[in-house]
Amino acid sequence: MTAPAPRRPRSVYGVGEEPDARFSLANERTALAWIRTSLALSAAGVALEALDVPIAEGLRxxxxxxxxxxxxxxxxxxxxxxxxxxxxxxxGRPLPSPVVTPVLAAGTAAAGVLLVLGLLLR
Structure with a gap:
């Protein structure tokens, strides 16, 4: 029987011990939620332009x-x-805090402000 191929990325799988599969799967679901969020943000941006929403053009x-x-x-x-x-x-270390989340939160809030201003100034 041949040995299984090494898992990639090695920077992740090449260290420490295998955690409980439930935790790894939960981590993967979180990553997939970020991907869904990415699709929603991109779709919202495209929709603003494609649907010609009645908002001040520059702000839109x-x-x-x-x-x-x-x-x-x-x-x-x-x-x-x-x-x-x-x-x-x-x-076996503490879980890290999200690095990009504050930027995404501030950017989403800024997009909301731009939308409100665009509606008020149309």
Missing amino acids: LACALLLVGLGVLAPVQAWWGWAATERAMRL
Whole structure:
């Protein structure tokens, strides 16, 4: 019988001990939730422009670009968060805090402000 191929990325799977599968699967579900969030942010940004929403044009474009930019950033959080959490579990260390989440929260709030201003100034 041949040995199984090494799991990748080695920076995650090559350290520590295998954690309880339930925790690894929960970590994976969290990463997938970030991917869904990315799709929603990107779709919202595209929809603002594609559907010609009656908002002040410059603010609409700024908001659309911000939402699409956040949609590009969310998978970065998904990957970094998944890898850092998996590595911490394997090494028995405290779980890390999300790195990109404050930026995504501030960006989403800014997009909301742009939408409200765009509605008021149309």
